Amino acid sequence: MVYASFRSIGAYVPSQIRDNEWFIQRMDTSDEWITKRTGIKQRRIAAEGEMCSDMGVEAAKLAMSRAKINPKDIDLIVCATISPDFLCMPSTACIIGNKLGLNDVMAFDISAACTGFVYALSVAKAFIESGMKKNVLIIGAEKLSSIVDYSDRTTCMLFGDGAGAAIISATINKDEAIVDVSCSADGAYGDFLLTPGVERETHFMQMKGNETFKVAVKTLTSDVQKIMAKNGYVNSDIDLFIPHQANYRIIKAVGDALEFEDSQKVLTVEKYGNTSSASIPMAINECYEDGRLKKGMTILLDAFGGGLTWGSAIVKFSGE
Numbered sequence: 001m002v003y004a005s006f007r008s009i010g011a012y013v014p015s016q017i018r019d020n021e022w023f024i025q026r027m028d029t030s031d032e033w034i035t036k037r038t039g040i041k042q043r044r045i046a047a048e049g050e051m052c053s054d055m056g057v058e059a060a061k062l063a064m065s066r067a068k069i070n071p072k073d074i075d076l077i078v079c080a081t082i083s084p085d086f087l088c089m090p091s092t093a094c095i096i097g098n099k100l101g102l103n104d105v106m107a108f109d110i111s112a113a114c115t116g117f118v119y120a121l122s123v124a125k126a127f128i129e130s131g132m133k134k135n136v137l138i139i140g141a142e143k144l145s146s147i148v149d150y151s152d153r154t155t156c157m158l159f160g161d162g163a164g165a166a167i168i169s170a171t172i173n174k175d176e177a178i179v180d181v182s183c184s185a186d187g188a189y190g191d192f193l194l195t196p197g198v199e200r201e202t203h204f205m206q207m208k209g210n211e212t213f214k215v216a217v218k219t220l221t222s223d224v225q226k227i228m229a230k231n232g233y234v235n236s237d238i239d240l241f242i243p244h245q246a247n248y249r250i251i252k253a254v255g256d257a258l259e260f261e262d263s264q265k266v267l268t269v270e271k272y273g274n275t276s277s278a279s280i281p282m283a284i285n286e287c288y289e290d291g292r293l294k295k296g297m298t299i300l301l302d303a304f305g306g307g308l309t310w311g312s313a314i315v316k317f318s319g320e
């Protein structure tokens with residue numbers, strides 16, 4: 001039996017920091033409101049001309065070097081993004097592949113908003129377990145500053161740019177295997193978070209924030225309860241709980257409902273805001289770099305986003 005293992009993590013954030021003051025100077029808002037309602041203090045913003053693929057490439061290079069993998073051994077590239085370099089084609093995965101010199105490799109994008117990285121993980125796992133691929137590069141990369149409506153004070157302060165990437169490889173060692181990934185969607189809530197698009201003459205994101213907030217808390221909580229029960233896991237089996245970083249209040253409500261200890265909960269939203277599909281791999285990378293995440297640990301991922309989409313995963317981290 002072949003299993004899929006989570007072999008390495010990498011991330012990249014642009015150097016430009018946008019703090020709450022930037023918004024205060026441009027619209028009717030306050031540091032107190034943003035901090036209290038979202039927990040966000042800063043976001044990273046891509047430089048002029050810096051594209052989604054550029055950030056994905058940097059994250060991918062780090063993930064590949066940490067996996068000590070020969071790039072020629074990558075046989076699938078999956079990029080999750082809702083802010084691609086080009087509207088429909090070429091896919092950002094193709095552009096990343098080209099920039100990495102991987103020019104004869106299957107590559108495609110996933111559009112599942114903030115759940116995109118977990119969707120990419122499930123695709124990688126399925127391709128590997130079926131025997132079709134051996135080493136999959138998965139990426140969550142977002143230049144959300146290109147689709148945020150900076151005249152809408154109810155959403156614009158939430159989002160930032162960045163990227164995360166991982167190498168998922170085949171293994172015969174069951175102890176290294178990704179335990180489970182579960183993804184779902186309900187298009188009936190499609191209008192909660194949307195970018196109207198070409199025919200409606202705007203590519204800017206619109207969100208029913210309050211409605212989304214309530215469904216997010218409920219879904220993120222029940223999704224974890226389901227995957228934990230299905231796999232016979234209890235909280236003490238989890239080293240780190242890494243939820244999508246949308247809003248501190250959502251993470252707190254979900255973390256409290258699930259009764260995780262503070263030491264298990266991972267929070268990066270204060271520094272980076274909501275980076276959609278990049279948020280979970282960026283948070284995994286942060287734990288890896290600050291020493292909280294070590295080989296053999298079990299992490300629980302929990303994502304929710306536009307679509308609506310949601311997904312969770314129980315992952316053994318196999319990175320050195």
Ligand code: UT7
Nearest residue numbers: 028029030033037114153154209210212213216246247305
């Ligand atoms: O990543 C995918 C998933 N995304 C999410 O899950 C995001 C979910 N939503 C949220 O994070 C929150 O709903 C927001 C942070 C967007 C908003 O927080 P809220 O507690 O739901 O606020 P609200 O929309 O109910 O608005 C409360 C008040 C309103 O004023 P009134 O009507 O009570 O007088 C807004 O006009 O806050 C006002 N408001 C602001 N005030 C100052 C809205 N935006 C701002 C602002 N500054 N930037």
